Amino acid sequence: MRWSKMIRLLAICLILVVGDASAQQKALVNTGKSKYAKLSSVDMGDVTWTNGFWADRFKVCRDTMIPNLWRIYTDAKVSHAYRNFEIAAGLDTGSHQGPPFHDGDFYKLFEAVASMYASTHDPKFDALMDKTIAVIAKAQRADGYIHTPTIIEERKNSGKEKAFNDRLNFETYNLGHLMTAACIHYRATGKTNMLKLAIKATDYLYNFYKTASPELARNAICPSHYMGVVEMYRTTHDPKYLELAKNLINIRGLMDNGTDDNQDRIPLRQQTQAMGHAVRANYLFAGAADVYAETGDTTLIHTLNLMWNDVVNRKMYITGGCGALYDGVSPDGTSYNPNDVQKVHQAYGRDYQLPNFTAHNETCANIGNVLWNWRMLQVTGEAKYADVMELALYNSVLSGISLSGRSFLYTNPLSYSDELPFNQRWSKDRVGYIKLSNCCPPNVVRTIAEINDYAYSVSDKGLWFNLYGGNTLTTKLKNDAEIKLSQITSYPWDGKISISIDQAPDKATSMFFRIPGWSKDAIIKINGTAVNQVLSPGSYAEIIRNWKTGDKIELNLPMPVTMMEANPLVEETRNQVAVKRGPVVYCLESADLEKGQKVFDIALSAQNELKPEMITIDNSPIMSLTGKADVREENSWKNQLYKPVTSPKQNAANIRLIPYYAWGNRGHADMETWIPLDR
Secondary structure (H helix, E strand, O other), X not given: OOHXXXXXXXXXXXXXXXXXXXXXXXXXXXXXXXXXXXXXXXXXXXXXXXXXXXXXXXXXXXXXXXXXXXXXXXXXXOOOHHHHHHHHOOOOOOOOOOXXXXXXXXXXXXXXXXXXXXXXXXXXXXXXXXXXXXXXXXXXXXXXXXXXXXXXXXXXXXXXXXXXXXXXXOHHHHHHHHHHHHHHHHXXXXXXXXXXXXXXXXXXXXXXHHHOOHHHHOOOOOOOHHHHHHHHHHHHOOHHHHHHHHHHHHHHOOOOOOOOOOOOOOXXXXXXXXXXXXXXXXXXXXXXXXXXXXXXXXXXXXXXXXXXXXXXXXXXXXXXXXXXXXXXXXXXXXXXXXXXOEEEEEEEOOOOOOOOOXXXXXXXXXXXXXXXXXXXXXXXXXXXXXHHHHHHHHHHHHHHEOOOOOOEOOOOOOEEOOOOOOOOOOOOOOEOOOOOOOXXXXXXXXXXXXXXXXXXXXXXOEEEXXXXXXXXXXXXXXXXXXXXXXXXXXXXXXXXXXXXXXXXXXXOEEXXXXXXXXXXXXXXXXOOEXXXXXXXXXXXXXXXXXXXXXXXXXXXXXXXXEEEOOOOOOHHHOOEEEEEEXXXXXXXXXXXXXXXXXXXXXEEEOOOOOEEEEEEEOOEEEEEEXXXXXXXXXXXXXXXXXXXXXXXXXXXXXXXXXXXXXXXXXXXXXXXXXXXXXX
């Protein structure tokens, strides 16, 4: 055996036998040693939310979101997710219940618990995870395969199931979330009990793909395992996992009858535009970005740049939402042969095809947008990716969960009315459990549990500020210099950010402050003196100096209320405006209108002045916008398709706009994000 291979094997064995103290608190997405990543995350637990927006959401996540969802997933009368593992482990009897991706749902919730433990060190979370890992271990086959629907049938000797028999079974999707959860658990606790299971599973997948035909490879539906396999490589340093990740991308291009629904009709490197299933697309793009960070494969980054430009500039909602269509067709309008046209669920549509009432925007697709842009930021250090990530987080991701943390939306439309003459398949009221597709709740909960790990990055030059919020940071830079700082701000309700250096590096160090793309006339002061350099929107402002303990940095990002309009090719929003302040998009909800007024009778003019006003909804502080608006003449549209235009009454209504993410928290309501404009 070659010495290099023997050393790698010994290192993995050492991790498995005694653990690795240095593993504790390592980065969420561990690009620290990724050769082609410019930035890497600070370690888990280095950031603590102290006050303000994310501190509030984090507290709700800790106290309500995680305990509530754990109760749901362990109550077999509501959700069979945990019971499926118990049956597969031989600890209970019965049949599998729930969707085939239920295992992955549970792994995502487990990841949320592990991430929360990294911040809180709550021994109850640690004990809960150890108990759960023991059950999962008993359910796993000796060869590493684990998928509860199949294993339960195998225990019954029914002959109905075998591994990878059904391409829609989400086996690799589930395995991918097991891998990611195991890496996070290992980094948060230093324990190897979950990582051992993931190593067995990843080894199984490696051996499977060694002999799999392209047809069998089609089982890679919803490719979360791309991200999972790369994280396993980063955690164990086993080179065969990177080999597997590269092969997973290559094998997708070998399908003779692939689909856009599964993102394998066209080889990834040949794609020129984003199409097909939006969740699977965004997960695929995020995984490809991970592979690029390790390999520097320029064919991948070339495609990712094309996809990003297409999504952000032609197919993404103003909220950062992705996947406009409940059911699309693809390729669209390119063939006279109907057999060439495929039905695609929750799809990216045509360029500028962004309907409002029927917008799908599954919460998981929007989270996929965050995962993808976070990786692009790490690879490039370009602020435009942080802008999109922040946009989605504050709007289309948070809209997927109620302010209380107990109810969820599967889809995130930009408008709703009871007068619509049809019912869509997903509720527009938040529900406590999404029975047929509960993938989004644990996904949004793990995202909120991990927001603190997105706040900062480090590079060879120094420290990067990605997301602003009240927090403390205690970390080491790439040169092992220690730095401590505290941040006080009411962001995103206010653009004033105060940063105190509590422990400074002993050498000149760069700090990179993100100037959001929406921010004009930003100002940075150090110890009361304005920095004399251009602060360009949509960039990081680098300030290099010998920082001293006690230094004070003041960053002011003016936040005027801005009326936004869409490209005129977006048919449904012509002559309408969306209201934005800072990174937050606003909407009009019927709960804030006077009696007898309807959401769709309200119009705004460019002269309408909207002023910020703090209110509380469901115990959460919310910055609303108040002012006057025009009111169109009220008359019935019943059995009418067209009518003559009438002049609206100027400034006839008092209105209040609330952040889009907060809609639907006060009961059933009509809502719109794009509001008619009276010029």
